[in-house]
Amino acid sequence: MQMHSRIMRLGTAAFLALAASGCVMTAGAEQAESEALDSVSEAQIDPGYKAWRLYTATFSxxxxxxxxxxxxGSSVGNYQANTEYFSVTTANLQYLGQSNVTFSRTDGYGTPPSQSGSQQFQMPLSSSWTSFSTDPVSGGYRYDSGDVHLRIGTGNGKITRLTWYQTLPTGQSPANITPNGTFTASSGAxxxxxGSAGYYADSTIQ
Incomplete structure (x- = not known):
């Protein structure tokens, strides 16, 4: 089954949110905002040190x-290099916001395990981490694990948006993340x- 996804990057969302709140006022403020909105291209999630890494997200x-x-960095069979392949069990989206989610992972060589979810899509492994001070995304279902956060948007019984966040000590650059352990259901911004800086990577799935 061929998986296809049109991924739209929302790199200007943070700027629009700040402009709407009145934070962009003067030339000096514009320069400060420009510096704050620098983006860094890194892997969105860590592909591991072998040919592939499989992350599994399971409700509590x-x-x-x-x-x-x-x-x-190298293709494996029909799987393209530097790509994330998602397989979603859409029948269980009903538990979003009600149950915590636990991430586990497996690394391997050779042919990866087959995927059979009712929704399948792919996106580039590399993503632009854009800085923010006020959360530019709302709605959906938020999950937290320390300084890493995930927001899942849904529509028509499918996942329609994924937003990863990380908050780091000021001056530290964002890097690829390795979701692991329990992510607690939360809400809001x-x-x-x-003393920290926030970064987000936002993808819309159609």
Whole structure:
């Protein structure tokens, strides 16, 4: 089954949110905002050190949510290099916001495990991490694990938007993330703690 996705990057979302709030006022402020909105291209999730890495997201009630197959710098069979392949169990999206989600991972060589989710799509492994001070994305279902956050948007029984966040000490550059362990169901905006900088990578799936 061929998987296809049109991914639209929303690199200007943070600027629009700040402009709407009145933060862009003077030439000096414009320069400060420009510096704050620099983006860095890094892998969105870590592809591991072998040919592929398979992430599995499971609800705390034991029901599967999705799998992400991350292919590194070399193609593996029909899987293209530097690509994330998602396989979603859409029947279980009903548990979003109600159950926590646990991530586990497996690394391997050779042929990756087959995927059979009712929704399948792919996106580039490399993504632009854009800085923010006020969360530019709202709605959906938010999940938190320390300084890493995930917001999942849905529509018509499918995942329609994925937003990863990371908050880091000021001066530290964003890097690829390795979701692991329990992500707790939460709500509202992702906030940036004092002395930290926030970064997000946003993808719309159609």
């Amino acid at each position: 009630n034991g029901q599967p949510l999705f799998q992400v197959l991350a292919i590194g 992702v906030t940036v703690p004092s």
